[in-house]
Amino acid sequence: MSNSEMIISNEELDILQEVMNIAFGKASADLAEIIDVYVVLSVPDIKLLKTAEVPGYIEAEINDFENISVIKQNFTGKFHGSALLFFPGGAGKKLFSLFDCDRAEVPESEDLSVVLEKDTLLEVGNILIGASVSKVAELLNDEVSYRPPRIMVERKAGEIVDWDLVEPEGPAILMHTVFSFDERDISGLLFLIPSYKSFEWLKKALHAFLKQYE
Amino acid sequence: MIEKILIVDDSPVSRKIMKSCIPEDRGYEMFEAGDGQSGIEKYQQLKPDLTFMDLTMPVMDGMQALQQIIKIDPTAVVVVCTADVQMKTIFKVMNLGALMVVRKPVSKQSIEDAIRKAADKLQSIKE
Numbered sequence: 227m228s229n230s231e232m233i234i235s236n237e238e239l240d241i242l243q244e245v246m247n248i249a250f251g252k253a254s255a256d257l258a259e260i261i262d263v264y265v266v267l268s269v270p271d272i273k274l275l276k277t278a279e280v281p282g283y284i285e286a287e288i289n290d291f292e293n294i295s296v297i298k299q300n301f302t303g304k305f306h307g308s309a310l311l312f313f314p315g316g317a318g319k320k321l322f323s324l325f326d327c328d329r330a331e332v333p334e335s336e337d338l339s340v341v342l343e344k345d346t347l348l349e350v351g352n353i354l355i356g357a358s359v360s361k362v363a364e365l366l367n368d369e370v371s372y373r374p375p376r377i378m379v380e381r382k383a384g385e386i387v388d389w390d391l392v393e394p395e396g397p398a399i400l401m402h403t404v405f406s407f408d409e410r411d412i413s414g415l416l417f418l419i420p421s422y423k424s425f426e427w428l429k430k431a432l433h434a435f436l437k438q439y440e
Numbered sequence: 441m442i443e444k445i446l447i448v449d450d451s452p453v454s455r456k457i458m459k460s461c462i463p464e465d466r467g468y469e470m471f472e473a474g475d476g477q478s479g480i481e482k483y484q485q486l487k488p489d490l491t492f493m494d495l496t497m498p499v500m501d502g503m504q505a506l507q508q509i510i511k512i513d514p515t516a517v518v519v520v521c522t523a524d525v526q527m528k529t530i531f532k533v534m535n536l537g538a539l540m541v542v543r544k545p546v547s548k549q550s551i552e553d554a555i556r557k558a559a560d561k562l563q564s565i566k567e
Contacts, residue, residue: 244453251523258526439460
């Protein structure tokens with residue numbers, strides 16, 4: 227058995243992938259219900275990394291974005307950790323038009339435009355992160371609460387330095403999917419990073435999830 | 441009458457869950473494929489009476505696989521199993537010829553309902 231398998235087995239990763247698949251599917255359906263957009267999902271990807279490798283991995287994934295906006299939200303429960311949702315620059319303005327058809331024009335005032343962009347991204351983040359994390363918690367028989375989200379708008383990828391690396395040598399499970407907003411030329415990347423401290427519970431919960439079908 | 445069931449899903453866990461929800465006492469022959477492309481190949485090779493099809497898969501997604509299978513066999517009975525229950529998704533797969541959509545996580549009841557509906561459909565095709 228390799229070191230990584232001691233942390234989480236391949237079977238547990240398979241179960242987690244299916245749980246994520248269901249959770250991300252729920253998130254896209256919730257978002258589509260609120261705004262008139264068809265959300266296309268990529269196959270969820272799960273990586274087992276050292277915590278210290280997470281920033282580099284994420285930065286490589288968002289390398290194509292010249293500017294980015296990111297919404298970060300921590301969640302607590304037996305399942306606890308961080309969710310990060312990345313959008314390329316300008317996404318907030320495009321998404322704003324989807325929320326309010328009567329006022330689809332972005333205001334000319336620069337200040338108001340930034341405020342609306344932030345509010346829109348926060349709303350989208352709230353739906354995608356909330357639906358994904360809550361569905362994972364529900365499937366694994368847990369209940370989570372959320373810390374207030376933080377948002378950074380139109381930054382360079384390398385400027386996101388607040389990674390909260392408490393245990394850089396500790397393991398991290400990185401789960402991510404790409405949400406593409408069909409016909410709108412917008413896509414975002416959602417990462418869920420459970421805390422190492424919730425791994426023990428997570429492993430048990432994943433087996434319990436599968437056991438109900440045996 | 442349903443004898444052969446094909447499950448097309450990239451997740452081994454999801455396939456295991458699906459199989460556990462299919463009643464054992466009916467003696468169905470069950471087959472599996474891990475992506476849309478191999479799903480089409482298995483379909484052509486096995487001609488299953490019922491195909492359960494996931495949507496989000498690597499290599500070829502379930503939407504394309506469904507489209508191809510219906511092109512090969514317009515009477516194919518395909519039930520889409522997905523967590524993506526957007527109205528537009530349901531509309532698209534029904535338009536492509538799916539019999540119905542079952543929401544993930546599946547349950548014994550939802551699979552039982554799908555099998556019953558598939559059996560009715562097969563019966564009506566024969567008549």
